[in-house]
Amino acid sequence: RKEVEQDPGPFNVPEGATVAFNCTYSNSASQSFFWYRQDCRKEPKLLMSVYSSGNEDGRFTAQLNRASQYISLLIRDSKLSDSATYLCVVNGVGGFKTIFGAGTRLFVKA
Amino acid sequence: EADIYQTPRYLVIGTGKKITLECSQTMGHDKMYWYQQDPGMELHLIHYSYGVNSTEKGDLSSESTVSRIRTEHFPLTLESARPSHTSQYLCASSDIGTRQYFGPGTRLTVT
Numbered sequence: 080r081k082e083v084e085q086d087p088g089p090f091n092v093p094e095g096a097t098v099a100f101n102c103t104y105s106n107s108a109s110q111s112f113f114w115y116r117q118d119c120r121k122e123p124k125l126l127m128s129v130y131s132s133g134n135e136d137g138r139f140t141a142q143l144n145r146a147s148q149y150i151s152l153l154i155r156d157s158k159l160s161d162s163a164t165y166l167c168v169v170n171g172v173g174g175f176k177t178i179f180g181a182g183t184r185l186f187v188k189a
Numbered sequence: 190e191a192d193i194y195q196t197p198r199y200l201v202i203g204t205g206k207k208i209t210l211e212c213s214q215t216m217g218h219d220k221m222y223w224y225q226q227d228p229g230m231e232l233h234l235i236h237y238s239y240g241v242n243s244t245e246k247g248d249l250s251s252e253s254t255v256s257r258i259r260t261e262h263f264p265l266t267l268e269s270a271r272p273s274h275t276s277q278y279l280c281a282s283s284d285i286g287t288r289q290y291f292g293p294g295t296r297l298t299v300t
Contacts, residue, residue, distance in 0.1 A: 113288055120228070122279055122291035166232075168289075177222075177289060181231040 082106060082178045085167050089184040096157045100183050102150040102167030111170040112143055114152050116163045117182065123166055126152075157187045192216050195280050195292035202270055203300055210265045210295045212280030221263040222289065223247070223255060224279040232279070238263060270299040 085102045092098050104112075112129035127134065129141040129150055140153040150167055167180035193214040202208055214221065223236040224247075234247030238257040252274070253267050263282075267274055277296050281289040 111287070120277075120296075122294050123232070123289075124291070125288050128288070170287075177283070179232045179234075 080105060081181070083167055083169050083180040085165075085180040086183045087181075089186055091186045091188065092157055094157055094159060094187055094189055096187075097153065097155045098157055098185065099154075100152045100165055100167075100185075102152075102180055104148050104150070104167075104169045104178070106169070106171060107145075107148060109148075109169045109171055112150050113168040113170075114139075114141055114150075115166040115168055115179075117166060118163050123179075126165070154185075157185075159187050159189060161185060162187045193280065193282055193290050193292040195278075195295050197295060198293060199296050199298075201298045201300060204269075204271055206270050208267050208270055208297070210278055210280075210297070212263045212265070212292055213261050214263075214282040214290070214292075215261060216282060216290065217260065218282035218284055218290075219260070220283045221257065222281040222283075223253075223263070223265050224281065225249060225251065226277045226279060226294075228277070236265065270297075272299045275299050 082105045114126040115123040116126045117123040129143045133142045138155045142151045164182040164184045166182045169178045196211045219240045221238045224232045225235050226232050233249035235251040236255040238244045244255050275298050277294050279294045280292040283289040
């Protein structure tokens with residue numbers, strides 16, 4: 080079993096749709112969590128950090144459930160420009176080990 | 190946004206050549222990483238460093254080697270390039286426990 084697992088995708092959605100990505104992690108001692116976005120043939124870039132209380136940035140909402148070891152990303156009112164691969168990232172204790180999920184690809188169509 | 194640089198951005202080279210991929214960051218980060226990623230595939234960690242004179246192998250076995258003589262510099266070397274080394278190589282850096290910043294990557298093709 081992988082330490083960080085994501086929905087395999089791809090997700091194909093129309094513009095304006097709401098889409099949710101899920102991610103689970105195996106190490107209960109993990110301390111910090113992130114969602115990154117990676118465009119085709121580009122480097123990953125931080126989309127948002129994930130906090131226990133949940134956090135929102137415009138159309139994007141991230142949630143963390145430590146009891147279930149589960150992270151989610153919700154995108155509302157999808158735009159064509161949201162098409163990308165979304166990576167779930169988990170940092171271990173003391174930040175000494177960072178694990179990237181395999182990524183979930185999103186295609187938003189007009 | 191991120192002060193992390195990689196050169197060259199693209200490299201096409203023949204089999205058997207020695208190559209060094211450069212990575213530099215000006216953020217004073219102690220941790221640096223090298224990832225290998227094939228098109229449409231996941232990231233694989235091949236090397237990382239916690240600081241000067243510290244280097245470790247990552248999760249994916251790689252024939253490359255790295256060095257960390259200065260905090261800001263983390264070059265990756267392939268002594269004898271092969272077609273199987275064709276891939277994108279991404280360098281990243283971070284403070285402990287925080288987000289990673291990625292360089293733009295080097296796209297390597299070995300003919």
